[in-house]
Amino acid sequence: xxxxxLRGLKKLIDEEVQLYSKLKSLxxxxxxxxxxNKVDDLLIVDEKILNIVDSIKSSVNLRxxxxxxxxxxxxxxxxxxxxxxxxxxxxxxxxxxxxxEVHTLIKEIAHEEMVIKELLRHGMNLVNKTLNxxxxxxxxxxxxxxxxKNTHSEIDRxxxxxxxx
Amino acid sequence: MSILGGMNIAKTALNVNQFALNVVSNNIANMxxxxxxxxxxxxxxxxxxxxxxxxxxxxxxxGGGVGISxxxxxxxxxxxxxxxxxxxxxSSLSSELEGLNGLADILNELGDGALSAALTDFYAAAQYLTxxxxxxxxxxxxxxxxxxxxxxxxxxxxxxxxxxxxxxxxLDYPDSINHSQAGLLVTEINDTxxxxxxxxxxxxxxxxxxxxxxxxxxxxxxxxxxxxxxDVKTNSNGTINIQIAGVDVVKGSEQACQLTISAGDDANPxxxxxxxxxxxxxxxxxxxREHIDGGQLSGVLNAASSTAEGITFxxxxxxxxxxxKTFAKSVNDIQMHNDGNTAAMAIGLDANGNEIxxxxxxxxxxxxxxxxxxxxxxxxxxxxxxxxNLVAAARVELDAAGNPVDNKAIGDSDNLKEILxxxxxxxxxLGGVTIATALNNLVTKVGLEANDLKARVDAQTxxxxxxxxxxxxxxxxxxxxxxxxxxxxxxxxxxxxxVVTACNEMLQVLVTLGx
Numbered sequence: 312x313x314x315x316x317l318r319g320l321k322k323l324i325d326e327e328v329q330l331y332s333k334l335k336s337l338x339x340x341x342x343x344x345x346x347x348n349k350v351d352d353l354l355i356v357d358e359k360i361l362n363i364v365d366s367i368k369s370s371v372n373l374r375x376x377x378x379x380x381x382x383x384x385x386x387x388x389x390x391x392x393x394x395x396x397x398x399x400x401x402x403x404x405x406x407x408x409x410x411x412e413v414h415t416l417i418k419e420i421a422h423e424e425m426v427i428k429e430l431l432r433h434g435m436n437l438v439n440k441t442l443n444x445x446x447x448x449x450x451x452x453x454x455x456x457x458x459x460k461n462t463h464s465e466i467d468r469x470x471x472x473x474x475x476x
Numbered sequence: 477m478s479i480l481g482g483m484n485i486a487k488t489a490l491n492v493n494q495f496a497l498n499v500v501s502n503n504i505a506n507m508x509x510x511x512x513x514x515x516x517x518x519x520x521x522x523x524x525x526x527x528x529x530x531x532x533x534x535x536x537x538x539g540g541g542v543g544i545s546x547x548x549x550x551x552x553x554x555x556x557x558x559x560x561x562x563x564x565x566x567s568s569l570s571s572e573l574e575g576l577n578g579l580a581d582i583l584n585e586l587g588d589g590a591l592s593a594a595l596t597d598f599y600a601a602a603q604y605l606t607x608x609x610x611x612x613x614x615x616x617x618x619x620x621x622x623x624x625x626x627x628x629x630x631x632x633x634x635x636x637x638x639x640x641x642x643x644x645x646x647l648d649y650p651d652s653i654n655h656s657q658a659g660l661l662v663t664e665i666n667d668t669x670x671x672x673x674x675x676x677x678x679x680x681x682x683x684x685x686x687x688x689x690x691x692x693x694x695x696x697x698x699x700x701x702x703x704x705x706x707d708v709k710t711n712s713n714g715t716i717n718i719q720i721a722g723v724d725v726v727k728g729s730e731q732a733c734q735l736t737i738s739a740g741d742d743a744n745p746x747x748x749x750x751x752x753x754x755x756x757x758x759x760x761x762x763x764x765r766e767h768i769d770g771g772q773l774s775g776v777l778n779a780a781s782s783t784a785e786g787i788t789f790x791x792x793x794x795x796x797x798x799x800x801k802t803f804a805k806s807v808n809d810i811q812m813h814n815d816g817n818t819a820a821m822a823i824g825l826d827a828n829g830n831e832i833x834x835x836x837x838x839x840x841x842x843x844x845x846x847x848x849x850x851x852x853x854x855x856x857x858x859x860x861x862x863x864x865n866l867v868a869a870a871r872v873e874l875d876a877a878g879n880p881v882d883n884k885a886i887g888d889s890d891n892l893k894e895i896l897x898x899x900x901x902x903x904x905x906l907g908g909v910t911i912a913t914a915l916n917n918l919v920t921k922v923g924l925e926a927n928d929l930k931a932r933v934d935a936q937t938x939x940x941x942x943x944x945x946x947x948x949x950x951x952x953x954x955x956x957x958x959x960x961x962x963x964x965x966x967x968x969x970x971x972x973x974x975v976v977t978a979c980n981e982m983l984q985v986l987v988t989l990g991x
Contacts, residue, residue, distance in 0.1 A: 324989070331986055334979070341972070350968040357975045367982050387991040413990040420983055428976060431969050438965045444504060445959050 314398040316377055320391060321402065323374045324409050327367060331416045334363045338423035345430040388413065507955065515687055555947040556694055557708060560701035562943050564770025566936040567702040571775025572786075573933050575643065576926045579792050582635045583919045591628040595803075595912060597621045599899050605869060606889035606896065610823070610831070615864035622807070622840055623856040629800040633851035636793050643789065644746035644780040650739040658746045658780070661703055661773045662737045668700045669718065669731050676715040677729030690714075705770030721767035723750045723760040733760055743782045743790065748773065787925040795918050797850040802903050803911050804849040808839040810894045811868050816878065820868035820891040831886050836868030 337360045344352045371385075378386040388410040395403035503514045601621035605614045637646070645653030653659050675693045682689065693716070700706060700718075707719040715728040725733045733750050740747040740763075748764050751757040761767060765777040782790035813820040814835065824834030842855045860866045870888035872880040884890075899910065906914040 327986075327989070331982075334982070338979075345972075348965070350964055353968045353972055357972055360975055360979060364978050364982055367985070371985055385985070385988045388989055389991055410990060413986060417983070417986055417990055420986070424976065424979065424983065427972075431973055431976065434965060435969045435973075438962050438969065442959070442962050442966070445955055445962065 312378065312394050314402075317391070317395050317398065317402060319377050320374060320386075321405060321409070323370055323377065324388075324391075324406075327370050327374070328409060328412055328416065330363055330367045330370065331413075331420065334360065334367070335416060335420050335423060337363065338420060338427060342423060342426050342430065345427065345434060348434075504955070555943070556697065559940065559943045559947055560697055560708075561705065561770070562936065562940045563698065563701040564705035564774075566933065566940050567772045568705075568770045568775040568778075569929060569933045569936055571772045572779055573926065573929045575639075575775065575779030575789055576787060576922065576929055578639050579636075579787070579789060580919075580922045580926045582632060582639065583792070583922055586628065586632045586635060591625070591632060592912065592915060594621070594625040594628040595915075598625050599896060602892050602895045605867070606892045608887070609869035609889045609892065610886045612864060615867050615869075618867055619840075619856065619861055619864045623861065625803070626841060626854045626856050629796070629803075629851040629854045632796055633793075633800075636789065636796065637852070640745065640780055640789055640793070643776050645739065647739055647742070647745055653737055653739050653746055656746070658748065658773065658776045659737050661776060662735045662748060665700065665703045665720075665773065666734050668696055668703065669726050669734070672696050672700070672716070672718065673726050673729055673731040676726070679714050680729050701771065703771045704773045705768055721750060721761045721764040725750065735764070744777070745780050745790075746777060748777065787922055792918065792922065793851075795914075797852075798905060799911055799915055799918075800851040800854045801849045802905060803898075804841040804854050806898050806901070806903075806911075807895060808841055808843065810891060810898070811840045812836050812838070813868070813871065813891060813894070814874075814878075817874055818871050819874055819878075819880065821870040821872055821880070821884070821888075822868045823865035823886050831865070833870050833872065833880070833884060833886055833888070835880075836866065836891075838866045840867070 337356055341353065341356045341360070344356055375385065378391075388406060392403050392406045392410065395406050499515050598618075598621040601614070601618040605611070605618045608614055640646075641652060641656065643656060644658045645651075645656040654663075672693060675689055675696065679689050679693070697708065704720055706725075709717040709719070711717065711728055713728070716726070717724055717728065718726040720735070723733055725731065725735075731753075733752050735748055736751055736757075737746055737748050739745065744763070744765065747762070749759055750761040750764060751759045765774070765781065768774045778785075779789045781788055782794060811820060820836040821833035822836040822838070823831050826832045838859050839857055840860055841849060842853075842857050843849065844853055869892045870884055870886065871890035871894070872884050872888075875881045899912070902908050902910055903914070907917075909917065
């Protein structure tokens, strides 16, 4: 790998780091939305996340082409730093700083992802149980008059008392 | 993310999950409970902090999972105030309509029915008597017909008395007011105010978890609104103040004043005052009738008042009394007619026991000591009842000394013809119409007013229904709404889960890059 390609890689990695930072911010936003149960906002933030994911995918594909790695074999920053050491110490140091930044992002994004997964699991559990509860209640409650009061009473029908005439 | 950290988040989420399910379960269980407002769990992130730093020196603030920040309630105070205000108006109109329907029934049955028929029979009896004034059977018939008219008036008066007693008690027995509708309403209002103050007190002592108490208080306010109209002011500590007729009757957890009822006068038989609990009490409002527009109490007080607008119980009573007085006085004036030129003559006996005409001195209807005949006291003169010959059928001319100048036969009926003329006589005190027309007008007026009031009650019922539906649509528990919400959540969560999977792939790429 020559110095030109290494500089091109540096530029791409910087762009990826920025995209992951945005992804982290969107994860934080999503966490807040899940907590406040704003379902409509959830769809919007998910769309933004998918757009970022697409951009990252494009950047990763470009990076793979530049680094000329075999298919499904990605170059790691440690390998890149080792390559850079051969041509430019400063550039190697810059890659090293980028690696630290990536480490931080990994921790932070993983954390956000963990919280989001828990919140989703919690929400889905709640929703499923509530759906069961509603379907059970609907069978008992009968017709609902939208005014907090049942219009029909089943008491007479189920009464075992027979009125004597 | 450590395993323990993850477990902690999961644990808090499960706790919240359980609690949220309990709230939903409670909503569904109370979906048919009147006055219940649905509740929602408000979630918030638990603030966590991990006191370690990354190798970059960056401290990571870690979320501690999810917790409950509040159990909120869809308490729409403006909507509730609107319902209560409209409900007060409806209750007042309904009470007035109930009273007016009672009047209409009395007048239709006893006025347009019995009294009108009795008057017709009376004039018919007079007509028969003019054909043969000396016929004792026809005289008895005439007296009986007059007695029937008096009894018809008495029955109306008695029915009106009973109705008024039911509304505001009997002025002759002042204590009866406590058992009247007005008295019972005052007691109910005071009890409700006391309960609201007690709920306020409980709210004050329970800063958390007051939703059930607020539901209870809302229900009490709705109950109160059907009794009397009032204003509500919400205090910063969650309690409320209630004003009736501009006076604070409930101040937070204290019932500052109470309503008292006492007998008034004929125009306003019941006086409801607002006074403090001091000894002696301070009267804040001496008579609230003119200060309140809504609630059953307003309807009952107005129905019994003669100063309120529209047809009231007392106004009908006054009109019936006027009819009785006009009729009896007119008949008595003719029965005892003597204007110096002509005089009404009854049948008496001379020294030999022969029937002759004698000056009429007995009224057909008893004149009470104060001279005021009304529907309650109109009564046939027992002397004439025992001796129908004292009915003055004849009328003779008088000389200057006031003695009869001609000696008409006992078969003369000129005086009775004046009685018959009463049928068509227009009376100024009745508004320039005949007695029968005045009676008919009264019945018609009450009927029309009742119809008008019924239309207003129907319209107001629709307004209350609409306000209640709007309120329930926001705050009530609706299974359909809950179901739609849940399906929406379910789909959003499923979509969000797929996004998490996509993101996870990208995270793996980042992990590989970071190596």
